[in-house]
Amino acid sequence: MIASSLKTAAAGAGVACALGVRDLSVNFGGLQAVAGVGFDAAAGRITSVIGPNGAGKSTLFNLISGAIRPTGGRVTLDGADVTGRSPDRLLAAGLSRSFQITNLFFELPVLENLRIAAQVLERPWYALRPVGHSRRALAKADALLERFGLSAKARELAGNLSHGEQRRLEIAVALAAEPRVLLLDEPTQGMSHGDTADTGALIRSLAGELTVLLIEHDIGLVMSLSDHVVVMAQGRKIAEGPPAVVRADPAVQAAYFGHG
Numbered sequence: 105m106i107a108s109s110l111k112t113a114a115a116g117a118g119v120a121c122a123l124g125v126r127d128l129s130v131n132f133g134g135l136q137a138v139a140g141v142g143f144d145a146a147a148g149r150i151t152s153v154i155g156p157n158g159a160g161k162s163t164l165f166n167l168i169s170g171a172i173r174p175t176g177g178r179v180t181l182d183g184a185d186v187t188g189r190s191p192d193r194l195l196a197a198g199l200s201r202s203f204q205i206t207n208l209f210f211e212l213p214v215l216e217n218l219r220i221a222a223q224v225l226e227r228p229w230y231a232l233r234p235v236g237h238s239r240r241a242l243a244k245a246d247a248l249l250e251r252f253g254l255s256a257k258a259r260e261l262a263g264n265l266s267h268g269e270q271r272r273l274e275i276a277v278a279l280a281a282e283p284r285v286l287l288l289d290e291p292t293q294g295m296s297h298g299d300t301a302d303t304g305a306l307i308r309s310l311a312g313e314l315t316v317l318l319i320e321h322d323i324g325l326v327m328s329l330s331d332h333v334v335v336m337a338q339g340r341k342i343a344e345g346p347p348a349v350v351r352a353d354p355a356v357q358a359a360y361f362g363h364g
């Protein structure tokens with residue numbers, strides 16, 4: 105009953121809700137870092153969370169991805185309650201997260217980073233096998249290298265890649281688990297203008313295949329990429345809607361863009 109009503113309450117008219125956030129809250133001592141935040145991430149769409157520094161975006165992601173437990177509220181995946189599940193269990197349920205802080209095996213080749221991520225999905229203990237034992241994982245790793253423009257770097261150590269390449273590899277690693285919902289935490293942070301544009305195009309190409317929830321500081325990129333934008337300030341949601349509507353909202357102008 106609750107699950108079906110959540111499914112029908114999706115953000116886009118007629119589009120199923122892949123990720124539902126309901127009245128989510130957490131306190132750090134006296135600070136309410138996330139206070140009663142709720143929204144739907146519609147299936148196959150790109151939903152972005154924006155807001156000034158300290159608004160609670162990363163904490164919201166930590167709550168959704170199981171890194172910290174909420175003091176109140178719920179998270180649903182395709183209508184099923186997954187609140188408080190560990191990141192591993194969420195990954196198995198179809199939710200994958202790419203981190204703001206680079207989260208790669210720097211001392212391993214690029215291909216091996218992807219192979220491990222793909223092979224873990226098959227059987228956890230397969231990850232301990234040498235490269236080549238899972239043709240399926242290798243094929244998937246190859247396809248991701250190609251898609252992310254990293255084929256020429258397959259045998260390079262991940263630690264030797266440029267910053268932009270490492271950030272792209274991170275997204276590819278998160279995709280190797282074949283998630284239905286992908287959380288991207290500032291995927292273009294520290295990137296050059298050209299790398300940012302390329303990464304934006306890659307993220308856009310994911311829409312339709314899966315649901316993307318994005319934290320991003322580059323407002324131009326957010327506005328051009330997103331189907332739906334959620335705006336936070338001081339732990340609360342202050343607005344949500346299509347990019348043009350959110351941009352024109354006086355509360356957003358005042359809190360986020362610094363003028364009303």
Ligand SMILES: Nc1ncnc2c1ncn2[C@@H]1O[C@H](COP(=O)(O)OP(=O)(O)OP(=O)(O)O)[C@@H](O)[C@H]1O
Nearest residue numbers: 132133135137155156157158159160161162163164
């Ligand atoms: N583990 C923690 N313990 C105590 N306070 C925390 C903790 N994590 C975050 N905070 C506080 O919670 C508030 C929200 O922080 P958060 O990092 O979620 O914001 P943000 O919107 O992601 O900011 P930024 O854009 O700068 O990354 C801030 O006041 C921050 O100092």
